[in-house]
Amino acid sequence: MGDTIKLLAMDLGASSGRVMLGLYDGNTLRIEEIHRFANTPVYVGGHLYWDVLKLFHEMKKGIQRAYRAHGKLRSLSVDTWGVDYGFIDKRGMLLYSPHHYRDRRMGSHRLGLEALLPPREQFSITGIQPSLINTVYQLFADFQDNDSLLEVADTILMMPDLFHYLFSGIAAAESTIWSTSGLMDAVSGEVSTEVFSRLNIPVGIVPQRVQAGTVIGSILPVIQEELSVGSMEVIAGASHDTASAVASIPYSLKEDAAFISCGTWSLVGMETPKAVITEKSYEYGFTNEQCYGQSNRLLKNITGLWILQELQRNWAEAGKYVSQGQMVELAETINHAPAIIDPNDELFSIPGVMTQRIREYCERTGQQAPYTKAEIIRVILESLAESYRHTIDEMEEITGKKINIIHMVGGGIQNELLCQLTANITGRKVVAGPVEAGAIGNIIIQLAALGELEISGGKQVVERSFAFKTYQPSLVKVCEK
Structure with missing residues (x-):
């Protein structure tokens, strides 16, 4: 039996987040909670946002604590709730804090979207039940409300993809989280050009697609230096928390x-x-x-x-x-x-x-x-x-x-x-x-990816x-x- 493999699962729910350490000895897996933190949305100007930079800060704090207590860490992977996303601009910077799915901006654009893409057709193309919280409704509302968005937004990243990007500098669209969006073709599993075309949204804002369980890179040297930790692989696991939970x-x-x-x-x-x-x-x-x-x-x-x-x-x-x-x-x-x-x-x-x-x-x-x-x-x-x-x-x-x-x-x-x-x-x-199903599934998939x-x-x-x-x-x- 070899050395114990140490991995981190960043498991974020809609009300709290956890940094969980997985310790795998080749036979059994042990889970240890390293850091738990609140995930509290913020109202600004009548809109509801996720405090994404605070969440990123808390995850980095968890990495640092795990490294100090346990030494060398092999990899990390983030899983979150579905549907929400952020924009990266042409400089590679986060454009603004991602909206919360309970934000109300979609209501005034519902009829406009459904005239272009009726609910029954949404389901037949994507397999996703129409809902105002879905990415497709949110994205349509964003482009309707902000005429300049097409000029400044370069890439859309679902929440776990966004955190993987902040850790690694690599933009990727992982399949399980994108399957929650109402923007994927249910048969092919690819981004639906039909949906993007009907809503007049450029499909080019979607980064490279990857399947669950893909090693996409390593944490950035600047983060290694900031936290005084060694290199770690960044893995796009089953990035939707339900997909991770079911995998357990x-x-x-x-x-x-x-x-x-x-x-x-x-x-x-x-x-x-x-x-x-x-x-x-x-x-x-x-x-x-x-x-x-x-x-x-x-x-x-x-x-x-x-x-x-x-x-x-x-x-x-x-x-x-x-x-x-x-x-x-x-x-x-x-x-x-x-x-x-x-x-x-x-x-x-x-x-x-x-x-x-x-x-x-x-x-x-x-x-x-x-x-x-x-x-x-x-x-x-x-x-x-x-x-x-x-x-x-x-x-x-x-x-x-x-x-x-x-x-x-x-x-x-x-x-x-x-x-x-x-x-x-x-x-x-x-x-x-198990209770910590999301974190456990996350770590099992990381072990398979490695x-x-x-x-x-x-x-x-x-x-x-x-x-x-x-x-x-x-x-x-x-x-x-």
């Missing part, structure tokens, strides 16, 4: 399994050999994104623990902070929620007072409104589990496949009540784990290295695997 799942049988990547968003889906572009999948609101290895993820985005997080923020601002653990304890004091909400209702899509919005939704739909904290939390958790059940039932209808097991991954699985409710309400066995691991062996490494819990559809809370 040790399926026993992929064909009869669904996955739920559970965090601020809940991504509910299954892997398929190719994109599922049918009338029924469009009608039911499913989208298609690329996996590591170029297979397909048929999935639906559901507003996830964002609602609970926003509720927690509301109470904290009122001086009544309730921890996640306390929320679960409160929800367990009652047996059933008095109402069920649709987490994807527009009412819950932007920051605001969630208690008021939940009550408003219940009144609008003729249901009993929750009033105690326990009732409100229970409504959210049961509503999420019910939305999972509905989505999985739809996937069975669309694909003709029977789904017998659900793999839940991500930070949300630490909420054991949500996992048990998912098993109870869906009537299916739930296997929960030639240190056959990707087919990643499943065994994950099974040997991490704990899992199984939840049966019953009143028994947790059964150890």
Whole structure:
């Protein structure tokens, strides 16, 4: 057995970021959190932006801490949420901070875009469900609002591609993150010249395409000097965080399994050999994104623990902070929620007072409104589990496949009540784990890119290295695997 290989996964979610160290000894993988930081958007002039330079600073801080504690690091890779991007100008500099997908600038341009590219045609070309947050809507709005953008913007980089560029100086468009954009052809897997042409946006702003698991360069000498660290490879892994998370799942049988990547968003889906572009999948609101290895993820985005997080923020601002653990304890004091909400209702899509919005939704739909904290939390958790059940039932209808097991991954699985409710309400066995799925998948793909691991062996490494819990559809809370 050789020396331990040390790698860094920069795993950024919509509310927080982590620099995770992977230690691989040739048999098992150990994960260590090096640095965790908030990812807080910033309002400027009525628009919402990501504080991208602060995020880059925090990632560099994580590299420095890892190097000081562990010495030589082999590589790094960044994975993030989808759809958002930044512009690089003709001098190679970041043009301005990337907009947040919850920014409202797209609304006034929706009709203009859809006149040129109707929603049904968007889906048939790209396999992506039309949504105002999609890159295609954001990009169209940017070019409509800024006449000079064509003159100054040289390259568009999705968020992980942007961070890889800041680290390495090399611009590349990685496939899994670009598959979230609504700008790729679902059949060929290439950038859709049809979409760019219809919207009168130059396709030349897209840099060279690379597949997930590509070594694109090394960290810049100036960064090595700044941080007092040695050279490290920069790898474009499965740069979309869901693609990384799914790459960590040790399926026993992929064909009869669904996955739920559970965090601020809940991504509910299954892997398929190719994109599922049918009338029924469009009608039911499913989208298609690329996996590591170029297979397909048929999935639906559901507003996830964002609602609970926003509720927690509301109470904290009122001086009544309730921890996640306390929320679960409160929800367990009652047996059933008095109402069920649709987490994807527009009412819950932007920051605001969630208690008021939940009550408003219940009144609008003729249901009993929750009033105690326990009732409100229970409504959210049961509503999420019910939305999972509905989505999985739809996937069975669309694909003709029977789904017998659900793999839940991500930070949300630490909420054991949500996992048990998912098993109870869906009537299916739930296997929960790993928690740090995005970082683990990120590191497994880096190891494969470096030639240190056959990707087919990643499943065994994950099974040997991490704990899992199984939840049966019953009143028994947790059964150890």
